[in-house]
Amino acid sequence: MNHDTFLETGRRVIEREADALTLLHSALDMEFSKAVALMLKAKGRVIVSGMGKSGHIARKIAATLASTGTPAHFVHPAEASHGDLGMMAQGDVALVLSNSGETPELADVIAYTRRFNIPMIGIASRAGSTLLKQADVALLLPPAKEACGTGIVPTTSTTMTLALGDALAIAMMEHRQFTPENFRDFHPGGKLGARLSKVRDLMHSGDAVPLICFDTPMPDALIEISRKGFGVVGVTGENGALAGIITDGDLRRHMDGLLERRADEVMTPDPRTISPGALAEEAVAQMNGLGNTRPVLCLFVVEDSRPLGILHIHDCLRAGVG
Template identity: 65%
Template sequence: MPTSSRTDMTDEAQRSADLTVARQVIGDEAAGLAALARGLDGGFAQALEAIRAAPGRVIVSGMGKSGHVARKIAATFASTGTPASFVHPAEASHGDLGMISKGDVVLVLSNSGETPELADLVAHTRRFGIPLIGVAARPQSTLMTQADIAITLPALPEACGIGVVPTTSTTMTLALGDALAIALMRGRGFTAADFRAFHPGGKLGARLARVRDLMHGAEELPLVDRDTPMADTLLAITGAGFGVVGVTDASGGLVGIVTDGDLRRHMDGLLDHIAVEVMTPAPRTIRPDALAAEALAQMNERKITCLFVVDDEDAARRPLGILHIHDCLRAGVA
């Protein structure tokens, strides 16, 4: 058999073996998550009650891989409305215990429950009566017996096959942290707008931007009265730079819009008309509190480039601003 054929078979066998390992790892971790969900009990509910009752922050701590998971859990808490901080247990023993005070609640992660670096942190909570929530797989461990509230992880083997690499255990711990954070978030009625307040930058911030955040305000609105001659209406369109002009009634309410399409349709004798005779009546508008993504979807669907912003509760329909499709694109809304 040629060498290249043997190499191809070897490569294919390796790919197959790799996929087998990957599926086994993911399957083992999925089984761990399923067991965790089935086994949640009163400890989980007590942990939520303790966190809700605490006037201070949630202090999350762990060592090694549990420490990395603890950092993520603290960040998830903080970004969903539960004030939280990560404290490294080794640094806690060298002054950072001062970051933990009465009013806080401490969430400590340790698969074995016997991590020696946690000793000073646990002792600090006992000394000052700070509520301690322990998460571990061994209910009789030091952490779990000292904790006010214990959440026991299912005692399942790690997905590594040799029983020592934190895999299944860290996946379960991470999911448990997410479950706590989301339960707290939903309990307080945390909304997408609240979430955006903690995520003003990046793609996520853009997706959650409101129309009012991106629109041009009243001082930039291109508006004419319904009886305005078309010569003046054309000047208003070109001067504003949006390619459109809104038409208002005597109360200042938006009754129509003049676009390039309207101009083309009335090209014959255009300057003999007034704005109300050329406009498209009852134009599509958007609420100021609507997501910018919703406005962009409307513009794409209708093949238009602008939307006037009108408060639905204003019976007169007075325009508050105007949003151009380029405003959405510049902000990263897509």
């Protein structure tokens, strides 16, 4: 085997596709802006369709749109001819992909959009193709050779189409000021979802939260600490606000006459807290000793000064945060 030849081929393919993306960059015009505006105005969904390799790209574009705040789904053109055309409705926008612009399986999809006045955006590499002539907005791919030597394997064309789909999605995402927190709502699974988890998703709430009143005798406070199993208890004032916490360190510092004391005599006032809407990564940073603060194992979750829950470092680690 000639490994040098393999390396040369790989570099040639990547270079050719990179050159094609440069062409695409230069070719973008007002039709791109019209396509973005058309999808932003849609009251329904963006219906993405394509056949063969274009179909695989269409699925990915639909997934990217859906996860960045634009409701979208993929419709297979062959299945569309057997009932799935009903998945499109007025208020939707169709995004149809075909390198040649003449894919026969797309005929029913195109005809349906014309019959029911569903706006259609076409992406193809032939200016005079049926798809682009019928489209309300025509996105023409620039002339670029496929990365294979024969020119018959969809490579460069699919790369450009995928990049164009990403550009459409990100343009709408930025217009909507879509945040990482919004992305997490659509993408709760996996490592990225874990990184974007919010405190409210991981915290313990309700009766699981160790809480006592400020005038609770310390024997009862010790029972609450043992019963809830967090090694800490929150102390609330008369108004229900979190006034302090009692930790193992507080117990050791007040060993002399501990059982004769009240909770407010032993607690550490003004403890570190976290809001339920904060990212779990922020909570981990606090528990690890952000800045010059000492590390802690738990944070009480507080909103308007009132304790809503408690978050342990192990909860974050189990969720893949940390």
